[in-house]
Amino acid sequence: MPTRYAGLPEERLALDAYIKLSRALHAVDTRIHRHLQDRGLTVSQFGVLEALLHVGPMSQRQLAQKILRSSGNLTMVIDNLERDGLVRREKSDRDRRVMNVFLTDQGRELIAGMIGPHVQGVQEVMGELSEAELSQLAGLCRRLGHAAAGKAGAESPV
Numbered sequence: 001m002p003t004r005y006a007g008l009p010e011e012r013l014a015l016d017a018y019i020k021l022s023r024a025l026h027a028v029d030t031r032i033h034r035h036l037q038d039r040g041l042t043v044s045q046f047g048v049l050e051a052l053l054h055v056g057p058m059s060q061r062q063l064a065q066k067i068l069r070s071s072g073n074l075t076m077v078i079d080n081l082e083r084d085g086l087v088r089r090e091k092s093d094r095d096r097r098v099m100n101v102f103l104t105d106q107g108r109e110l111i112a113g114m115i116g117p118h119v120q121g122v123q124e125v126m127g128e129l130s131e132a133e134l135s136q137l138a139g140l141c142r143r144l145g146h147a148a149a150g151k152a153g154a155e156s157p158v
Contacts, residue, residue, distance in 0.1 A: 032121050039114065040084075044069055044077045046118075049086060049103065049111035057102045059092070086110060 003015040033043050041049075047067035051058065055066065060078060064071040078101055081087040086107030092098035103111070126134060 028125055031125055035117060035121065045081055048077055048081060049107055050115065052087065052101065052103045053108065053111045057100050059098045059100055063101060
């Protein structure tokens, strides 16, 4: 449904595209992350486990930047993962103010078993588009993300 905003044509076009982008992202995220409920994980918890599996131990600040969450929100996410035995925290040898987060064996086993099916789910959803369309979408998203971050003075998420 196009926007009902009665502004200028270029405003209406931008709003319409934004609404479609937001709705598409919500639908795609909902479908792709459906399997997380079966494991009792949130999207943020899955993001932390996946980042630790692929990048290795990181500080909480690095993890927050990596998965695009606030460090305040991430503290609770990591608290819950630690409570469940999936990660552990250790003070940094170089800076005692920094807490590094590591996967436990249990956490590594859980996330390693989830990655394959997760990627298959992403491929299934994104398979609605051709290879050329996926490349075009990726390029457009990167361009939009860089432009938005540049104007906001923030670090680009893409």
